[in-house]
Amino acid sequence: MLIKIENFLHRVYKFSGILAAIFLILVAVFILIGISSRIFDFYIRGLSEYSGYCMAASTFFALAYTFSEGGHIRITLFLEKMGSRLKKIFELWCLSISSIFSGFLFFYFTKMLFISYKFQERSEGADEILIWIPQTSLALGSLIFFICILHHLFKALKND
Structure with missing residues (x-):
């Protein structure tokens, strides 16, 4: 049962990383459209805002995938x-403190989402x-990151 849950969580983290890559590609597309719109003298409203939204979504969806792959800066020294x-x-x-902070991050992004x-x-x-x-992508990304850190905390506790 635990192996199935762990495999499912790893698929969620990988899917989150794929979403991050898609949003990063969208950032590049919006920037290229913005550049070409200036060259060909036409204006598309909100391109810079959309690229900012995609950058934020890419950042938050990448958190869990990067953490699960060991890509975050760690204190290995x-x-x-x-x-x-x-x-x-x-x-x-460290995992306990990180789970507390990521839980607060998830809580307040979700609160901000509901207020908006x-x-x-x-x-x-x-x-x-x-x-x-x-804002939905920020709340979802922070939820997946919170679950990822809790997952690693429980794995570390289980291996104790």
Whole structure:
């Protein structure tokens, strides 16, 4: 049962990484469209805002995938110098603190999303898009990141 859950979570992290790559490609597409629109003298409203939204979505969807692949900056320099028992305690402490902060991140992004939806806030850019639409990707990305850190914390506790 736990192996199935772990495999499912790894697929979620990988899918999140794929979404991050897609949003990063969209950033490049929007920038290229913006450049070519200036060359050919036509204007498309909101391209810079859309590229900003895609960059934020790419960043937050990439968090869980990068963490699960070990790509985040870690404190391995300190961990290499510690004994195995102290290393395990320090790793558990770091994962616990990270899970608390990522939980707060998820909570407040979700709260911000619901407030924006409730009041139907619009962006201040030229397109005036409903702001909860791009905020959804931040809330989802932070949820997946929170789950990823908890997953690694439980794995570290299980291996204790």
